[in-house]
Amino acid sequence: MGFLEVMNSKPLYIMVMIGLGYVFLMCVFMMQRAWKHCLSLGMTKSQLMDIVKSSTIYTIIPSLSVVIGLFSLSTVLGVPWSWFRLSVIGSVSYELVAADMAAIGAGYDSLAALVAANDVSVVGSVMLSMSIGIIGGVVGCLFIGKKIHLSTMEYSASNGEWGALMMACFTMAMHSVFLPARSIFMGSVATATLLTSALCTYLHNWAVKKYGIRWLSNFTMADSLIVGMASAILWTNLLG
Numbered sequence: 001m002g003f004l005e006v007m008n009s010k011p012l013y014i015m016v017m018i019g020l021g022y023v024f025l026m027c028v029f030m031m032q033r034a035w036k037h038c039l040s041l042g043m044t045k046s047q048l049m050d051i052v053k054s055s056t057i058y059t060i061i062p063s064l065s066v067v068i069g070l071f072s073l074s075t076v077l078g079v080p081w082s083w084f085r086l087s088v089i090g091s092v093s094y095e096l097v098a099a100d101m102a103a104i105g106a107g108y109d110s111l112a113a114l115v116a117a118n119d120v121s122v123v124g125s126v127m128l129s130m131s132i133g134i135i136g137g138v139v140g141c142l143f144i145g146k147k148i149h150l151s152t153m154e155y156s157a158s159n160g161e162w163g164a165l166m167m168a169c170f171t172m173a174m175h176s177v178f179l180p181a182r183s184i185f186m187g188s189v190a191t192a193t194l195l196t197s198a199l200c201t202y203l204h205n206w207a208v209k210k211y212g213i214r215w216l217s218n219f220t221m222a223d224s225l226i227v228g229m230a231s232a233i234l235w236t237n238l239l240g
Contacts, residue, residue: 003118007078069091
């Protein structure tokens with residue numbers, strides 16, 4: 001069996017469905033407890049149903065970007081594992097970076113090179129690096145998340161414009177971590193694709209602010225991914 005054959009194998013599908021089933025049951029259990037607690041606080045069932053309906057709408061629309069991300073991630077990591085990672089905890093940017101680092105550590109130039117080599121011996125390393133790497137952030141939030149959050153909020157409130165600037169720099173620093181610098185500087189196609197996606201994001205934000213189309217902000221990431229992937233084909237034909 002090759003790399004993608006293992007990543008799309010039936011045993012992996014079964015294990016992923018078991019894991020997702022456990023997460024689903026846990027969500028149902030927590031929702032039941034939350035429902036009972038809200039009723040004990042004096043909220044009516046009609047109020048709770050309104051909350052559920054509005055939450056469902058505002059959850060489904062942004063998740064379109066996750067579905068699109070699943071299509072792109074499954075081409076190199078298979079459907080079940082990509083489905084599991086994006087359904088529980090993870091993002092397309094992190095998963096690709098973690099998998100790419102595992103491939104480089106195994107001696108390949110990139111994740112694409114690993115998939116092309118069809119090396120099944122690296123499957124465990126890729127899965128482990130993607131899983132272990134993100135656990136640090138989750139565990140760290142349990143101990144220092146509240147302190148960091150309150151500290152940044154207090155600094156922003158007490159320092160006005162400087163506080164807002166600090167938060168903006170902090171956000172940019174987090175985003176830059178997931179910037180595929182190796183791919184960008186290795187070819188003009190990746191650079192042109194990045195700039196196209198960035199332009200799409202800018203136009204979305206401009207339209208939201210200029211014309212007050214707030215619902216459009218829910219589609220910013222999804223549209224940027226679609227435009228970016230479509231432009232990659234165009235730039236490959238023109239520049240590749």
